[in-house]
Amino acid sequence: xxxxxxxxxxxxxxxxxxxxxxxxxxxxxxxxxxxxxxxxxxxxxxxxxxxxxxxxxxxxxxxxxxxxxxxxxxxxxxxxxxxxxxxxxxxxxxxxxxxxxxxxxxxxxxxxxxxxxxxxxxxxxxxxxxxxxxxxxxxxxxxxxxxxxxxxxxxxxxxxxxxxxxxxxxxxxxxxxxxxxxxxxxxxxxxxxxxxxxxxxxxxxxxxxxxxxxxxxxxxxxxxxxxxxxxxxxxxxxxxxxxxxxxxxxxxxxxxxxxxxxxxxxxxxxxxxxxxxxxxxxxxxxxxxxxxxxxxxxxxxxxxxxxxxxxxxxxxxxxxxxxxxxxxxxxxxxxxxxxxxxxxxxxxxxxxxxxxxxxxxxxxxxxxxxxxxxxxxxxxxxxxxxxxxxxxxxxxxxxxxxxxxxxxxxxxxxxxx
Amino acid sequence: xxxxxxxxxxxxxxxxxxxxxxxxxxxxxxxxxxxxxxxxxxxxxxxxxxxxxxxxxxxxxxxxxxxxxxxxxxxxxxxxxxxxxxxxxxxxxxxxxxxxxxxxxxxxxxxxxxxxxxxxxxxxxxxxxxxxxxxxxxxxxxxxxxxxxxxxxxxxxxxxxxxxxxxxxxxxxxxxxxxxxxxxxxxxxxxxxxxxxxxxxxxxxxxxxxxxxxxxxxxxxxxxxxxxxxxxxxxxxxxxxxxxxxxxxxxxxxxxxxxxxxxxxxxxxxxxxxxxxxxxxxxxxxxxxxxxxxxxxxxxxxxxxxxxxxxxxxxxxxxxxxxxxxxxxxxxxxxxxxxxxxxxxxxxxxxxxxxxxxxxxxxxxxxxxxxxxxxxxxxxxxxxxxxxxxxxxxxxxxxxxxxxxxxxxxxxxxxxx
Numbered sequence: 001x002x003x004x005x006x007x008x009x010x011x012x013x014x015x016x017x018x019x020x021x022x023x024x025x026x027x028x029x030x031x032x033x034x035x036x037x038x039x040x041x042x043x044x045x046x047x048x049x050x051x052x053x054x055x056x057x058x059x060x061x062x063x064x065x066x067x068x069x070x071x072x073x074x075x076x077x078x079x080x081x082x083x084x085x086x087x088x089x090x091x092x093x094x095x096x097x098x099x100x101x102x103x104x105x106x107x108x109x110x111x112x113x114x115x116x117x118x119x120x121x122x123x124x125x126x127x128x129x130x131x132x133x134x135x136x137x138x139x140x141x142x143x144x145x146x147x148x149x150x151x152x153x154x155x156x157x158x159x160x161x162x163x164x165x166x167x168x169x170x171x172x173x174x175x176x177x178x179x180x181x182x183x184x185x186x187x188x189x190x191x192x193x194x195x196x197x198x199x200x201x202x203x204x205x206x207x208x209x210x211x212x213x214x215x216x217x218x219x220x221x222x223x224x225x226x227x228x229x230x231x232x233x234x235x236x237x238x239x240x241x242x243x244x245x246x247x248x249x250x251x252x253x254x255x256x257x258x259x260x261x262x263x264x265x266x267x268x269x270x271x272x273x274x275x276x277x278x279x280x281x282x283x284x285x286x287x288x289x290x291x292x293x294x295x296x297x298x299x300x301x302x303x304x305x306x307x308x309x310x311x312x313x314x315x316x317x318x319x320x321x322x323x324x325x326x327x328x329x330x331x332x333x334x335x336x337x338x339x340x341x342x343x344x345x346x347x348x349x350x351x352x353x354x355x356x357x358x359x360x361x362x363x364x365x366x367x368x369x370x371x372x373x374x375x376x377x378x379x380x381x382x383x384x385x386x387x388x389x390x391x392x393x394x395x396x397x398x399x400x401x402x403x404x405x406x407x408x409x410x411x412x413x414x415x416x417x
Numbered sequence: 418x419x420x421x422x423x424x425x426x427x428x429x430x431x432x433x434x435x436x437x438x439x440x441x442x443x444x445x446x447x448x449x450x451x452x453x454x455x456x457x458x459x460x461x462x463x464x465x466x467x468x469x470x471x472x473x474x475x476x477x478x479x480x481x482x483x484x485x486x487x488x489x490x491x492x493x494x495x496x497x498x499x500x501x502x503x504x505x506x507x508x509x510x511x512x513x514x515x516x517x518x519x520x521x522x523x524x525x526x527x528x529x530x531x532x533x534x535x536x537x538x539x540x541x542x543x544x545x546x547x548x549x550x551x552x553x554x555x556x557x558x559x560x561x562x563x564x565x566x567x568x569x570x571x572x573x574x575x576x577x578x579x580x581x582x583x584x585x586x587x588x589x590x591x592x593x594x595x596x597x598x599x600x601x602x603x604x605x606x607x608x609x610x611x612x613x614x615x616x617x618x619x620x621x622x623x624x625x626x627x628x629x630x631x632x633x634x635x636x637x638x639x640x641x642x643x644x645x646x647x648x649x650x651x652x653x654x655x656x657x658x659x660x661x662x663x664x665x666x667x668x669x670x671x672x673x674x675x676x677x678x679x680x681x682x683x684x685x686x687x688x689x690x691x692x693x694x695x696x697x698x699x700x701x702x703x704x705x706x707x708x709x710x711x712x713x714x715x716x717x718x719x720x721x722x723x724x725x726x727x728x729x730x731x732x733x734x735x736x737x738x739x740x741x742x743x744x745x746x747x748x749x750x751x752x753x754x755x756x757x758x759x760x761x762x763x764x765x766x767x768x769x770x771x772x773x774x775x776x777x778x779x780x781x782x783x784x785x786x787x788x789x790x791x792x793x794x795x796x797x798x799x800x801x802x803x804x805x806x807x808x809x810x811x812x813x814x815x816x817x818x819x820x821x822x823x824x825x826x827x828x829x830x831x832x833x834x
Contacts, residue, residue, distance in 0.1 A: 011628060012628070012630055012639070013440075013441075013444075013457065014444055014454045014455065014456075014457065015444060015445070015448050015454070015598070015639075015641075016440075016441045016442065016443070016444030016445030016446075016447075016448060017445075017600075017630075017639070018441070019436060019437070019438050019440075019441040020436070020437055020440065020441075020457070021436050023430075023433075023436075023437065023459065024430075024433045024435070024436040024437075025433065026433070027430075027431055027432060027433030028432070028433030028434075029433075030433075031432055031433060037431045037432070038431065038460070038461060038463075038466055039431075039458065039459065039460055039466070039470070040430065040431065040437070040457070040458065040459035041456065041457065041458055041459075042440065042456065042457035042458075043455070043456055044455060045628075046455075049455055049456070049477075052477070053456070056473055060466075060469070071608070071631070072608065072609045072612070073608065073609070073612050073629050074612070074616075074619065074620075075628060075629070103806050106783075106785060106804060106806050107785070107804055107805060107806045108804050109607060109610070110610070111609075112609045112610055112612075112613045113613075114609050114612060114613065115609045131808075132807065132808055132811070133807075153631075155811075279701075282705075283704055283705050283707065283708025283709070283713075284696075284701030284702065284703070284704035284705035284707075284708065284720075284722065285701065285705045286701070287700055287701035287722045287724075288699075288700050288701035288702045288704075288705045290700065290701075291699075291700025291701065291722075291724060292700070292809075292810065292813075293809075294774070294775060294776045294777065294809055296700075296724070297724055297725060300724055301724055301725035301727055301728050302721065302722045302723045302724045302725055302727075302728030302729075302732065303701075303721075303722045304719065304720075304721060304722070305701065305704045305708075305719045305720045305721070305722070306719045307704075307708060307713070307714060307717055307718055307719045308714060308718035308719055310718055310719075310763065311718050311719030311762060312719075314763070315719065315761065315762070344732065345728060345732070346727065346731070357711070358711060359711045360711065392709075392710075392711055393709065396709075
């Protein structure tokens, strides 16, 4: 059985300037791989203390995963310390060096000498390419232990681990039993309500397991099956999913890493429709999300951020009477915003967001009051009122998710009509 | 000198279900107290492994701070393990027991027997009352070491540490030296280039220390000084900062936890100016960021996301000739977008973003080509061309940071003019 220890290297962690989210992320991934994690360690940018941490880890783990300390500066000592400890050389990886040189050439910046250090790798190691930064990761087998070195910034480390680190560990033959998991994504039902509906299934199952997880205004169920035959593990998941769907299938909108927004984009592309938005409280968040994936331009041409009444009236032609009588946070305003945005931008569907993100109430309406309008060509415009809880950020995020959800629902209804 | 190790106890941390924010919080507090932290350890709810972690910590620290494992269930073993290790008895603390009984009476719940366990404390320890939960914390001196036990939930631990744990440590006369730190924030210079400029300063310094850290397209330098007199420590920082400023001061935009966007918002508020944006490749990200903090409405009224040529022309009046001759990704288009957005939205300053976020090139221009326009009332409009590297997300994030940077620079120049 493999036991892992995760060693995060960086004085900024010991000073409390950043939190060790890397240990959490890697722990989750190792759990999926069926590798036990018994210890996390954090150590500063100090070679002696790092060496002592490595020696301690070797007494209690056979998979040791390092994050941090692979960068260009003198502080970055992880590779050097491990090389010395294991008696390995550091050699320049040509592919990594080229990719660093290309990065500098592309950005018209002069590459200083210390950047070459980022291309040094432990001799005999398998390289984990860095698709989001410069320093490559690596995996080395030595004395019966597996050493994996990953960069510190989560934006580099997480995709590197998913893409290259996870398969590298999974391929080691000690992990015979395949672990297969599937995430069901729910919207429109809370975590506690969902659990109540299926508590007997959760309690009765140990393989597959059913694990609810809430976050970001959505609820997911992670189904995980173990079996030496991956096909059998998959059909075990199919069976559990069927039982869950019979009870709460109407709230499932997708699987694994999809999002409401990807689902919406997919439907719009299929039906060759375009969308626009008029955003007040969300301040551009819906449109930013819409354009966060390449290729959105076939369904999204642009939209308006109408953070003030002037812009609602002058740019989006919301009637002065509406703003004065009903207010900006109102059903009528949401309706005009959605319809007028669709007309102004020449889109098939207009979504509007107006409400109170906080911290203060607005027009006498409490924080969390949100109106979302959906104007779809050929159908009556609908406006939904929500009362959302949480921080300003949470309210804005959830409003955008609801906007996608209502738009999706309208598109489906229009197809069924 | 006192050196601390923080041991967080809880299998949920090793499974990646929660992140160890306690270690971060306590580290920050210990830095203020002038206590060095050289290691963080996370261990599960397992008495043997916890014992081994305690023994390891005793070889390298003389202040050992535990979080977690003080609760009522069978999993909670921190007190029991430490008591056995140090040869101490566990005794019921009457005040803690009364407060637990009162808690159950107040909430009309029946107190189960295992809750009494929460009132057990290490004999001879100083109690740290729990004002936000049931299990008290404690501090014990033994064999020249200080052992502090704190509950796991941050909502209980943080106020307990602030109110009782911090003063208990501060009162120990060994902690005389204060640690003071300051973060300088840079923009427009890479980590390696910055280090090259000041490498002799970094090498020459041990107090204060100078530590570079890169992330999110920005670079920071953390200056940390130790002295018994906090005022002297601060002036040591001033002196190092001055030396750094003489070389690379033009790239410093702020201190500690600020951001380019907060600095921009601050300047706009001071000068009572309003801003708007026309966003193509950034798709609303600038405006979303602008409105992410409450109270932006005095400087930001709204703006346009112009993801297509139709919207650039129809809504923002970019000339058809510009789009046909120069293209949407051009200096001329960025100029018209910035000026026309300011005019359409009635703002004092208009910022435009047009470029190629990827994954594919556009109009024959490579991924990462970005034009940013800044139209400030009473000054000639400026357009900057950038070549950014990285993913789509990184390009968009960095473009927004550059937009803030150029807007800030224009505002400063207009004041100096």
